Every structure is written in C-alpha cells, then in structure tokens.
Amino acid sequence: MGDFNFTPFDPSTFILMGIPGLEAAHIWISIPFSTFYIISLLGNFTLLCVVGKEQTLHMPMYLLICMLALTDIISPTLVMPKALGIFWFNLKGITVAGCLTQMFFIHMVSVMHSAVLVTMAFDRYVAICNPLRYATILTNAQIAKLGLVCLIRAVVFILPLPLLLSQQPFCANHIIPNTQCECIAVVKMACGDITVIKIYSLVLMFVICGFDLILIALSYGLIIRAVLRISSKKAHQKTLNTCTTHICVMLTYYTPGLFSSLTYRLGQSIAPHVHTILSHLFLLIPPMLNPIIYGVRTKELRDKVGKYICCRR
Template sequence: MGAFNFTPSDPSTFILMGIPGLEAAHIWISIPFSTFYIISLLGNFTLLCVVGKEQTLHKPMYLLLCMLALTDITSPTFVLPKPLGIFWFNLKGITMAGCLTQMFFLHMVSVMHSAVLVTMAFDRYVAICNPLRYATILTNAQIGKLGLICLIRAVLFILPLPLLLSQQPFCANHIIPHTQCRYTAVVKMACEDITLIRMYSLVLTLVICGFDLTVIALSYGLIIRAVLRISTREDHQKTLNTCTTHICVMLTYYTPGIFSSLTYRLGQSIAPHVHTIFAHLYLLLPPMLNPIIYGVRNKELCDKVVKYTCYRR
C-alpha cells in the first residue's frame, strides 16, 4: 500500500510509525501478532465460560483466574487494533486524546494485572499456611471486594499521568517511533519542564513494583517455610505443585515486562525495532500462555474444559 505524507498539520495529532526499520515486513509481522491475539481470546473466553457455567468452580481460586482472564482480554484489545491498522492500512495518525486514552488503559490494565497476581499469591499463602481458615478468610464476596480494590488502585495510580501530560505542549513533528502510545515514548515529545511527571512516574513504578513483588516474595517465603515443616516428601511435592502454576504465570508476565522496561530505559544501543517487538510480546504472550498453563497444570479445570468443549452430557 502506498505511503502517505504524514507530516502533521494538526498539533493535536500524533503519528505512530509502526516498527522502525521493519516497515517492509509489517504485513508479515501482523500474522503472528494476530495469531497470538486470537489464541488468547479463545483461551481466556473459554476459561470464563467454563468457570461461569460450572458451579463446582465457583471458588476463590477460579474467580481470581477469571479476573486474570479479564485483564488478559482487555490489555491487548485496547492496544492491538492500532498496530494492525498501521500494518494493514497504513493508518498511522492518532489524536492526542486517543493517544492519552490508549496510554491510560494500557498502563492501568498492567497495574491491575499485577495486583491480581499479588492477590493470587495471597490466596496460595492462605491455602497452604492457614488451610483451616481458608473458607472464612477468602470467601467469594471477599474476592470480589479485593478485585474492586485492585481496579480502584490501578485507576487512581495511573490516571494522573495522562492528565498531567494533557496539560503539556508537544514539540517537534509529533512522530512516535512505535505502534502504541507508551508513556516513555509520549513524554519525550513534551516541550516544557516534565520533572514532576518523571518523578511521579518513577515513584509510581517503585511503589507498584516494589509493593507487589515484596508481597509476592513474602507470601512465597512463608509458603516455603511451611512446606519445609512438612514431614513427608510426597506432601512437599503435592503442596509445591499448587504453587508452580502461579509461579509460571508470574514469570510469563514480569520477565518480559521488566526486560522490556530495562531495554527501553537503559539499552540505548539496542535497535528501536527490538524495543517495539519486546513491548508487543509483553502484551501478547502472557494473555496467550496463561489459560494454556492453567489448563495443563490444573486437572479440575482441564476436566471441565474438556467436558464443555469436546462433548456434551
């Protein structure tokens, strides 16, 4: 498709350039991106439908899985349509309001996702370290309240960023060498002093990552201590098996996220297209892998998925 003249005449319009250096391969790159997205939608909607239909799965652990599935559906859905529009139709323009809205939802859902992982770690801690009180500490109603708290926290923490940026004038040609309006890309175009915005962003990152990872580490530290007190090796294995799925899901989320953030902030010698591809993998791989991991590792859930997808009773 022929290229357009993307020199913006409207100061409220930004230009998303796609994947720098790989413009000729945009169509081919869109194939794995679309495939990952479709697989993630099928997997997560299947999980939601099975848990919703099966009364025996109406338990705190599976309600947390549904929250995770919802974040896995919304995160790429808020972002992927724009890259596909660039890859397929060369639609690179985006308004300032649209850019800031995309940035808000992208980071808000990311914070929500992290909070759900923290809640799941707490769920595993209570189940292993205080099993006799599990049913009273973590009821379905309590899980609903925790989910609401996670959502409110994410909105309150992220909302100031687009609000502060909306007050900024933007310089130069409004070109973003990316497929999405990430905070780190948008803030570089601000003309005036952005010390306050950068400080808030840094504090926010330290608070969210520091708090969430500390709570997860503390939960698993207490879990390991409880496991070591178990006498038999079989009980060790059985107890640890209940945590390995959650650990795998955390690794698929935090590892590419931290790596993408570090390469963007510190890896000045890394090619721009590498930054962009890792940013997409961070958005697409965890949503695709999470339902697969839980489907394989959780026998009860796997049996119910087979029941509803492979045959009818």
C-alpha cells in the same frame, strides 16, 4: 491503502509509525502478532466460559483466574486492533486525546494485572498456611471486594500521568516510533518541563513493581517454609505443584515487563525496533501462555475444559 492525510504539524494528531526500520515487513510481522492475539483471546474466553458454567469452580482461586483472564483479554485488545490497522492499512493517525486514553488504559490494566497476581499469592498463602480458616478469610464476596480495591488502586496510580501530559506542549513532528502510545514514548515528545512526570513514572514503576514483588516473595517464602514442614510426600508434591503454576504465570508477566521497561530507560544502544517488538511481546506472550499454564497444571480446570470441549463436539 494509502496513508491518511495527517500532517506532521497537526497539533491534535499523533502519528504512530509502527515498527521503525521494519515498515516493509509489516505484513509479515502481523502474522505472528495476530496469531498470538487470537490464541490468547480463545484461551482466555475458554477459561471464562468454563468457570462461568461450572458451579464447582465458583471458588476464590478460580475467580482470581477469571480476573487474570479479563486483564489478559483487555490488555492486548487495547493495542492490537490499532497495530493491525497500521500493519495492514497504514492507518497511522491517532488524536492526542485518543493517545492519552489508550496510554491510561494500557498502564491501568497492567497495574491491575500485577495486583491480581499479588492477590493470587495471598490466596495460596492462606490456602496452604491457614487451611482451616480459608473458607472464612477468602469468600467469593471478599474476592470481589479485593478485585474492586485492585481496580481503584490502578486508576488512582495511573490517572495522574495522562492528566499531567495533557497539560504539556508537544514537539513539532508528533511522530511516535511505535504502534501504541506508551507513556515513555509520549513523554519523549513533550517539549515542556517533564521533570515531575519523569520522577512520578519512575517512582510509580519501583513502588508498584517493587511493592508487589515484595508481597509475592513474602507470601511464597512463608508458603515454602510451611511446605518444608509437611511430612507427607504426596501433600508436599501437590502443594508445590500448585505454587509452581502461579510462579510460572508471574514469571511470564514480570520478567518481560521489567526487561522491556529497563531497556527503554537504560538501553540507549538498543535499536528502536527491538524496543517496539519487546513491548508487543510483553502484551501478547503472557496472555497467550496463562490459559495454557492453568489448563495444563490445574487438574480441576483441565478436567472441566476437557469435558466442555468434548460436550461441544
């Protein structure tokens, strides 16, 4: 299908160019991207269905896994339908309001995801370091309250960015060399004074990532200290296996995310299409891997998923 007749100077419209320099390969690029997206949806919906149906899994740890699965469904869904519309049908136009809304939800869900990982680290700390008080400290009601706090924190931290950007004039061509409205890409198009926005976005990145990573490191540092005091090798191994699962999930999230953010800000010599591909992999790879990691390494969940699949057959 041909391009929509969006003019580059239309003040109410941005043009999402897709992957710059690789426009001819958009159809081929869409194949792995759509495959990753479908796998992530199937895996995370399976987790939600299994935990929802099995009463024995209605515990804090599995409720947190469900929260993580929800963010893993929402995050790529905010981007992939539009990206596939660009790849398949050349639908490149997006309104300024739509762009800022997409940007807000992408970054809000990302902050929410990070907060859930912190909560999961705290959950493991309490379970291992204070097992006798676990049932009283972390109830299902407490997990629901913590989830609400995570959501409020994400909204409060991210909402100023689109509000500040909505007050900015944008440069003439309105072209974004990406398939999504990332904050950095939108900020680069602003023609007014963006000093406050740049400072706020940098502070936000370091405060959220830095604070969350410090809390996670502190939790696992205390866990490792407690594990080293365990004399039983069997208990020692079981505890380490549980921690390893969560650490794998955290590495799949923070490593590509930090790398992508740093290359945008510091990697001026890196080609634009590399930035774009990295941002997509950041949205697609963790949601695809998380259900696999939990399904393989969490015995109770693995058994219930196996039971559910066998019953369906």
